[in-house]
Amino acid sequence: MNITARLFILAALFVAIPFLRGWAPTTLAIRKDDGVLRVAAPNLHFLEGRTLRRLQDGAGLVFSLQLSLSADQFRTVSRRQVERFVVSFDLWEEKFAVVRLGSGKQEASHLSREAAERWMFDHTGVPLLGLKADAAHWVRAELRADEPRDAGGFLLDPAVTLTRLVEWFGRAQRGESERWSLEHGPFRPAELAR
Amino acid sequence: MVAAVFVAGFLFGLFSARAFSWNPGDDTNVNSRYTVESVEITGASEARLSRGLREELRRYVGQRFSPEAFARLSGRVRDELQARLVSPKLMKGSAPESVRVVLDVMGRRVNVSTDRSRLAWHTRQGWTGDLLLTIEERDRQRLSLGVFSDGDTPTERFSGAKAGYSRSLLNGRIRPGFSVSAARAQYDTRTLQAAGVNELYRNVDSFQPTVTFIPWRGDDREELTVDVGLRLQRFALLSPEANRNVASHALVNTLRYRRVRGDVETGRTALTGLAALANGLGGDYSFDRQELRGGVEHQRGGSRLTIDFTGGSLRGNAPFTERFAAGNTLFLRGWNKFEIAPLGGTRLLASSVEYGQSLKGKLEASVFVDTGSIWNRGVAPEARTSAGCGLRTRDGFFFYVAFPLRDGRIEPMVMTGATF
Numbered sequence: 001m002n003i004t005a006r007l008f009i010l011a012a013l014f015v016a017i018p019f020l021r022g023w024a025p026t027t028l029a030i031r032k033d034d035g036v037l038r039v040a041a042p043n044l045h046f047l048e049g050r051t052l053r054r055l056q057d058g059a060g061l062v063f064s065l066q067l068s069l070s071a072d073q074f075r076t077v078s079r080r081q082v083e084r085f086v087v088s089f090d091l092w093e094e095k096f097a098v099v100r101l102g103s104g105k106q107e108a109s110h111l112s113r114e115a116a117e118r119w120m121f122d123h124t125g126v127p128l129l130g131l132k133a134d135a136a137h138w139v140r141a142e143l144r145a146d147e148p149r150d151a152g153g154f155l156l157d158p159a160v161t162l163t164r165l166v167e168w169f170g171r172a173q174r175g176e177s178e179r180w181s182l183e184h185g186p187f188r189p190a191e192l193a194r
Numbered sequence: 195m196v197a198a199v200f201v202a203g204f205l206f207g208l209f210s211a212r213a214f215s216w217n218p219g220d221d222t223n224v225n226s227r228y229t230v231e232s233v234e235i236t237g238a239s240e241a242r243l244s245r246g247l248r249e250e251l252r253r254y255v256g257q258r259f260s261p262e263a264f265a266r267l268s269g270r271v272r273d274e275l276q277a278r279l280v281s282p283k284l285m286k287g288s289a290p291e292s293v294r295v296v297l298d299v300m301g302r303r304v305n306v307s308t309d310r311s312r313l314a315w316h317t318r319q320g321w322t323g324d325l326l327l328t329i330e331e332r333d334r335q336r337l338s339l340g341v342f343s344d345g346d347t348p349t350e351r352f353s354g355a356k357a358g359y360s361r362s363l364l365n366g367r368i369r370p371g372f373s374v375s376a377a378r379a380q381y382d383t384r385t386l387q388a389a390g391v392n393e394l395y396r397n398v399d400s401f402q403p404t405v406t407f408i409p410w411r412g413d414d415r416e417e418l419t420v421d422v423g424l425r426l427q428r429f430a431l432l433s434p435e436a437n438r439n440v441a442s443h444a445l446v447n448t449l450r451y452r453r454v455r456g457d458v459e460t461g462r463t464a465l466t467g468l469a470a471l472a473n474g475l476g477g478d479y480s481f482d483r484q485e486l487r488g489g490v491e492h493q494r495g496g497s498r499l500t501i502d503f504t505g506g507s508l509r510g511n512a513p514f515t516e517r518f519a520a521g522n523t524l525f526l527r528g529w530n531k532f533e534i535a536p537l538g539g540t541r542l543l544a545s546s547v548e549y550g551q552s553l554k555g556k557l558e559a560s561v562f563v564d565t566g567s568i569w570n571r572g573v574a575p576e577a578r579t580s581a582g583c584g585l586r587t588r589d590g591f592f593f594y595v596a597f598p599l600r601d602g603r604i605e606p607m608v609m610t611g612a613t614f
Contacts, residue, residue: 058284058293060223060261086222091286091293097224109224 028141028184032192036125039067039141040118041182047087047096047113051145051178055089055096062086062146065124069131070138073185078131083124084146087116128189138185145178223261230254230295231287237299238275246457247274259284259293270457271297278305305330314346314523314611318530322346322523322611326356335361336371349519349531349538350394351380360406369406375399379432379514384536392438393537394514395429402426402446412453421448425472429513441477442513446470461494474510481512496552498560501545508540509571518542520568523609527564528580528596530607539568541575556587564596582607590614 029040046063047055055061062084069079084101090109096116097109100123108119121141131137233251240248247270254263264282272280279300284293307328314322326340336359343353360371376399386394404423411417425446431438451467465488472483489502504525506518517538521531525544544566550558561583567575582596590613595606 058223058225058259058282088223088225090224091284092228092291099222101222 028139028182030139030184030187030192032128032189033125035127035129037067037069037128037139037189037192038122038125039139039182039184040121041141042118044143044180044182045114045117046143046145046178046180047117052113055087056091058089058091060086060088063120064144064146065120066142066144067124067126068140068142069126070140070185071132071135073138074140074183078137079126081124081126083120085120085123087120128192131189133190134188136186136188138183139187140181140183143180223259225284225293226259226261228259228291228293229287230257230259231289231292233295233297235271235297235299238277243271243274244454244457244462246460246462247271254295259295264295264297268297271299275299308614311340311614312611313614314609316346316523316609317607318532319345319522335359338373342377346522347519347524348515349385349517349536350514352377352515353380354378360404367408370404371406372401372403374401381432382532382536384532388536392431392433394432396432397430398427398513398515400425400427404446416453417451419448419450419452421446421450423447424475427477427513427515440479440513442479443475443477444472444481444483445475446472458493459495461492463493464491465489472516474512479511479513481508481510481516483508483512483516485518496558498548498550498552498558500548500550503545504542504566505544506542512540514538518568520544520566523594523611525564526566526568526578526580526598527562527594527609528582528598528607529578530598530605534578535568540570542566542568543575544568550586553585556589558586558588560584560586560594562594562596 027041027043029042031038031040051061063086064082064084066080066082068074068077070077086099086101088097089095090097093110095109096111096113097107098111098116098119099105099107100120106123108116111119120143126139233254235243235251243251247267251267254260254267268280268282271277277299281298281300283296283298285296287293305328307330308326309328310324311326312322312324316322322343322345324340324342324344326338326342328336328338330336338356338358340356341354342356343351345351354375354377356373356375356377358371358373360369362369376397378397379395381389381394402423402425404421407420407422409418409420423446425442425444427442427444429440429442431440448468448470451465453465454462455464456462467489468485468487470483470485472481474481483506485504485506487502487504489500491498491500493499508516508518514537517540519531519535519538520526520542521529521534525542525546526534527546531538544564546562546564548560548562550560552558561581563579563581565577565579567577569575579599580596581599582594584592584594586592586594592612593608593610595608597604597606
C-alpha cells in the first residue's frame with residue numbers, strides 16, 4: 001500500500017470516528033462491589049443533543065435510574081432499585097455536577113460529561129445478599145430523563161385547562177420523554193468479578 | 195339534578211387537578227452559587243407585565259440565582275402574558291461568577307386553542323354548550339370554528355354553527371375579519387304563549403364583517419379596542435305563512451377598555467368596560483340598541499371582590515335576537531328568565547357583587563348578591579334581588595346555588611359549568 005492510500009485511509013478514519021462512536025454497541029457491564037451488583041454502560045451517552053443544550057442553558061435536569069434483577073428473563077422481577085439524580089452544568093467552569101437525591105444524599109462536581117454519566121451508574125446498585133449464587137439471573141438498567149417538559153428544565157405549575165390537556169396528551173403521544181434501557185444476562189452471582 | 199352533580203363533579207375534578215411535576219431544589223443546581231447580573235425578557239415586551247412583577251424581577255438582580263424562584267417567576271410571566279411557554283435560560287454575565295437570566299417567552303407559531311368555550315347546566319334552562327376551536331397563526335391570522343347550543347344567554351335556545359376569520363395588521367393594531375353563523379331557535383312554552391305574530395323566528399343566518407382597531411395601549415396592561423362592523427341577518431320567521439323571510443341589517447360599533455394593575459400578592463385590580471351600539475340600517479327592521487357594561491375585580495391574597503353592572507336599551511322595531519335577557523347564569527342569578535320576562539326585555543339594568551375567599555389551591559368559596567330589573571318600554575320596572583353561594587376555581591369552573599329574594603316560596607336554582 002502506498003503512502004497516499006495510507007494517508008487516505010487515516011484521514012477517512014479520522015473523519016469517521018465521531019460517527020462510529022454512536023455505532024458502538026451499548027452493552028451493560030456488571031460487577032460485584034461489596035455485596036452489591038453495580039452496572040456500567042460505557043457506550044451509553046445520554047448527556048448530549050437536546051438534553052445537553054438544556055443543561056448548557058442552566059437547567060437542572062432530573063434523571064431516574066432503575067436497576068431490576070430477574071431470575072426468569074423478566075417474566076417476574078425479583079429485586080429493584082431506583083435512584084434519582086439531578087444533573088446541572090456549571091456555566092463558568094463548563095463542568096458537570098451530579099446530586100443523588102433521597103436519604104444519604106451524595107454529590108460530585110467538576111465532572112466531565114462522561115464522568116457525570118458514569119457517576120450515576122456507579123451510585124446505583126442492587127444488593128445481592130440472599131440471591132442463589134449459582135442460579136442464572138438477568139439485570140436490566142432503565143434510565144429516564146424526568147425533567148419538567150413545560151419549563152425548559154424548571155418547574156412551572158401549568159393551570160389545567162382543556163387547551164393544556166390537549167397539548168399535554170399530544171406531547172405524550174409524540175414521546176418526548178427520553179428513555180434508555182439496557183440488559184445483561186444470564187449471569188450467576190457467584191461468577192461475578194469484584 | 196343527578197346530571198348537575200355528575201357534571202359538577204367531573205368539572206371540579208378536571209379543574210382542581212394539578213399537573214404532576216417535580217422540581218429539584220436550589221441546592222441541586224451548581225449555578226445557584228452565582229450572582230444574578232440581570233434579568234431580561236425576550237420574545238415579548240416587558241411593558242406588558244404588571245409593575246409588581248417587573249419590580250420583583252428586578253429585585254433578584256444582585257442575589258444568588260435560585261432555580262425555584264425563577265420557576266415561579268416564569269410561571270407568573272407566562273400567566274400574565276398568556277404565553278404558551280416561558281423558558282428561563284442562564285448565560286454567563288460580564289463579571290466573573292455572575293449570570294444573566296433570560297426569560298424566553300414563546301408563543302406557538304400556530305396555536306390551536308379552545309379558549310372562550312363554555313359548558314353549563316342550569317336547573318330551569320338545562321344544558322348550554324359552546325365549543326369554539328381557534329387556530330391562530332401568531333401575529334398574522336386567526337380562524338375559528340364552533341358549534342353551540344345556548345339556552346342560557348338569550349331568551350330562546352339558540353343552536354347552530356359559527357365560523358370566523360381575522361387578519362392581523364400593524365402588529366395587531368388593526369384586525370379586519372368576518373364571522374358567519376347559522377342557527378336555529380327553540381322556545382319555552384311561556385315564550386310561545388306571550389309572543390305576537392311574526393315576533394319569533396325559526397332560523398337565522400348572520401354575516402358580520404368587522405374591523406377591530408387598537409388605538410391605544412398603555413404601559414401596564416391597558417388597552418382600548420374599537421370594533422366597527424356590519425351585521426347582516428336573514429330570519430326565517432316562526433309564522434303560519436310558509437317561507438316568511440325577513441332581513442335585518444345593522445351598523446355595530448363596540449368600544450372596549452381593559453386595565454389591570456398590580457399583582458395578586460400586593461393587590462391586583464382589573465377594570466373592564468364595554469359600550470356597544472347597534473343601529474338598524476335597513477331591511478325589515480329599524481332600531482337602536484345601546485349596551486353598557488363595566489366591571490371591577492380586586493384580588494389580594496386569597497380574597498376577591500367583584501362588582502359588575504350592565505345597562506341596556508332597545509328602541510324601535512328590532513328582531514327578537516336583540517332583546518335583553520336576565521334570570522340566567524349572568525344576570526339576576528336565581529331568578530327564572532321565563533317567569534320574569536318570557537320575551538326578554540327592551541330595558542335592562544343589572545348589577546352583581548361577589549366576594550370570594552380562597553379555600554385550597556385554586557378552589558374558592560364565594561357569595562354573591564345580584565340585583566336588577568328587566569322590563570319593556572312603557573312598563574314600570576320591578577327591582578329584583580337574588581343571593582347565592584357556591585364554589586369556583588380560578589380556571590373557570592363554578593357551582594352556584596342561588597335564591598330569588600321574594601315573599602313566599604323559596605326555589606333554589608342550581609347552576610354549574612366551566613369556561614375553558
